[in-house]
Amino acid sequence: MKKIISGNEAIALSFGDSGGVFASGYPGTPSTETLEEVARLGEVYCEWAPNEKVALESAIGASIAGGRTMATMKHVGVNVAADALMTLTYTGVNAGLILMVADDPGMHSSQNEQDSRNYAKFAKVPMLDPSDSQEAYDFVRAGFELSEQFDTPVMLRTTTRISHAKGCVEPQEKIAPQIGEWVKNVPKYVMLPNFGKIQHVAVEARLLKLQEFAETTPLNRVEMGDTDLGILTSGISYQHVKEAYPDASILKLGLAHPLPEKMIREFAGRVKRFMIVEEMDAIFEEQVRAMGIRVDIGKDRISYCGEVNADIIRIAAGDAAAVVSKAPVENLPQRPPTFCPGCAHRGVFSILSKLKVFVSGDIGCYTLGALPPMNAMHTTICMGASISAAHGMAKVNEISGRTEKPVAVIGDSTFFHSGITGLLSMSYNNGSALVIIMDNRTTGMTGGQENPGSGSILQGESARQVDMVALVKVLGIDNVVEINSYNLAETEAAIRKGLETPGPYVLVDKNPCILRYRVKKPVLSVNPDKCSGCSACLKAACVALGLTSTGDKPKVAIDPNICNGCGVCAQLCKFDAMSAA
Numbered sequence: 001m002k003k004i005i006s007g008n009e010a011i012a013l014s015f016g017d018s019g020g021v022f023a024s025g026y027p028g029t030p031s032t033e034t035l036e037e038v039a040r041l042g043e044v045y046c047e048w049a050p051n052e053k054v055a056l057e058s059a060i061g062a063s064i065a066g067g068r069t070m071a072t073m074k075h076v077g078v079n080v081a082a083d084a085l086m087t088l089t090y091t092g093v094n095a096g097l098i099l100m101v102a103d104d105p106g107m108h109s110s111q112n113e114q115d116s117r118n119y120a121k122f123a124k125v126p127m128l129d130p131s132d133s134q135e136a137y138d139f140v141r142a143g144f145e146l147s148e149q150f151d152t153p154v155m156l157r158t159t160t161r162i163s164h165a166k167g168c169v170e171p172q173e174k175i176a177p178q179i180g181e182w183v184k185n186v187p188k189y190v191m192l193p194n195f196g197k198i199q200h201v202a203v204e205a206r207l208l209k210l211q212e213f214a215e216t217t218p219l220n221r222v223e224m225g226d227t228d229l230g231i232l233t234s235g236i237s238y239q240h241v242k243e244a245y246p247d248a249s250i251l252k253l254g255l256a257h258p259l260p261e262k263m264i265r266e267f268a269g270r271v272k273r274f275m276i277v278e279e280m281d282a283i284f285e286e287q288v289r290a291m292g293i294r295v296d297i298g299k300d301r302i303s304y305c306g307e308v309n310a311d312i313i314r315i316a317a318g319d320a321a322a323v324v325s326k327a328p329v330e331n332l333p334q335r336p337p338t339f340c341p342g343c344a345h346r347g348v349f350s351i352l353s354k355l356k357v358f359v360s361g362d363i364g365c366y367t368l369g370a371l372p373p374m375n376a377m378h379t380t381i382c383m384g385a386s387i388s389a390a391h392g393m394a395k396v397n398e399i400s401g402r403t404e405k406p407v408a409v410i411g412d413s414t415f416f417h418s419g420i421t422g423l424l425s426m427s428y429n430n431g432s433a434l435v436i437i438m439d440n441r442t443t444g445m446t447g448g449q450e451n452p453g454s455g456s457i458l459q460g461e462s463a464r465q466v467d468m469v470a471l472v473k474v475l476g477i478d479n480v481v482e483i484n485s486y487n488l489a490e491t492e493a494a495i496r497k498g499l500e501t502p503g504p505y506v507l508v509d510k511n512p513c514i515l516r517y518r519v520k521k522p523v524l525s526v527n528p529d530k531c532s533g534c535s536a537c538l539k540a541a542c543v544a545l546g547l548t549s550t551g552d553k554p555k556v557a558i559d560p561n562i563c564n565g566c567g568v569c570a571q572l573c574k575f576d577a578m579s580a581a
């Protein structure tokens with residue numbers, strides 16, 4: 001039966017329909033729903049890993065044990081998993097292995113715009129690049145076949161629009177999972193240098209065979225039309241090309257790596273103007289030019305940054321009649337993202353803002369502490385970097401005689417992901433920073449997923465819950481203090497103590513994510529007779545707070561539909577104007 005589903009849902013469905021046995025991943029937009037959907041469908045075992053490297057390594061183990069497997073992650077997750085990937089390409093697989101990676105051109109929800117196609121080239125593995133939900137479904141099945149036929153991991157790459165847009169999918173006949181032999185094969189799986197040297201030769205030979213395969217596979221197809229313009233494209237760009245030039249000739253690559261050289265040469269020879277449309281990097285173009293094939297229109301006319309759309313393509317192709325679509329943003333008020341009403345991160349950041357300390361930040365909801373009016377985060381690099389970067393800062397401060405102690409702020413999921421090793425280094429190398437772990441018992445930023453501290457697994461069943469304080473202690477940190485960030489005075493005192501005490505000092509705030517755990521306290525209201533209109537409470541950056549201008553002076557009002565009753569604004573008010581309604 002046909003279904004209308006997103007690319008992520010299609011991948012999840014196909015994983016179960018294509019004999020998948022084990023899936024592991026780490027959340028990250030736009031990939032997250034894939035594993036959630038595998039769990040929801042409930043047919044195949046799946047789990048959240050603490051990070052992407054663990055997810056891929058677990059998938060490698062599953063493959064060696066004979067089960068078709070998939071690891072899911074967002075583009076930056078591949079950086080974390082890359083160590084495993086770069087040797088997995090040498091070992092190859094036993095049962096089929098797919099690394100599903102979701103890129104985010106346009107950075108809708110990411111810290112960078114890296115193009116995962118680089119990784120396929122780097123690791124010398126095939127990459128499938130679907131253009132809609134049906135292909136997302138079909139390419140999982142094709143990916144397993146390719147993986148097993150060529151003894152290689154296969155990367156299945158989506159972009160935000162493929163992952164999240166919905167389209168019609170006709171599922172294929174279901175394949176029952178078959179668990180193969182659990183293989184012991186030392187030269188294949190033990191990558192000592194002597195075995196690695198042999199496997200590297202095998203990788204190069206495999207790539208040549210894959211290049212031959214690329215020439216004939218139906219994953220790549222030519223749609224011959226008007227020969228005035230011929231366009232090489234793949235993935236979501238194919239849809240934009242079809243919208244811009246429905247009658248043009250198109251060479252659509254479903255296999256984005258390796259490229260079918262003969263097919264491209266022949267296609268380019270049949271069209272008057274040969275254009276390449278690809279989002280982000282010039283992966284195709286650089287390779288095609290290196291083949292000695294002329295490219296008439298490419299990255300000289302299409303930006304390396306952001307998404308492609310039909311107008312960009314028309315303009316690049318020199319179509320003077322192109323209409324540039326403009327989003328009607330001009331007169332709209334700016335609404336920067338901010339903490340949810342009642343979020344426990346608010347209290348900590350209002351104090352860090354007041355103390356004007358240097359905050360080495362990390363990635364999560366708490367990154368919003370960098371924005372006005374808090375302005376209380378000064379670096380955000382990648383997951384886990386807060387503690388290690390604070391350690392480096394503290395060492396330079398020590399060397400230079402500066403006395404200011406840096407503060408690292410990190411969430412629980414990020415700490416489990418890659419913060420633990422930073423803290424271990426700080427402990428081991430006699431560092432000195434204040435580390436605040438915002439332990440809200442969930443991976444909030446990506447929609448509230450489970451993690452090793454949440455007490456439940458992906459499917460919601462209860463699980464062993466890591467004791468954060470005990471974990472920090474075991475890393476060698478003696479000063480670990482639990483705080484309640486809803487109590488500003490207490491939290492400020494704890495932060496001040498942590499800043500004054502030499503050596504590593506860790507504060508753990510265990511207040512749960514209000515959105516994930518649906519915490520609701522009695523809402524507050526403002527007594528207008530007491531409110532002076534000083535706006536000190538607005539520093540809480542809470543969307544429930546607003547100014548009314550009914551009297552001669554503006555006064556603060558609280559929207560009872562939004563207020564969560566956390567009380568942070570009341571503590572910032574010097575006039576005692578707020579109380580529970």
Ligand SMILES: Cc1ncc(C[n+]2csc(CCOP(=O)(O)OP(=O)(O)O)c2C)c(N)n1
Pocket residue numbers: 026027028029052074076077080111363364365366383410411412413414415438440442443444445446513
């Ligand atoms: C390597 C990598 N993987 C995944 C992500 C997506 N991501 C951004 S923040 C985050 C975790 C946030 O959870 P937590 O640290 O608990 O903080 P919270 O949002 O709950 O405050 C994730 C998974 C990413 N940015 N980088």
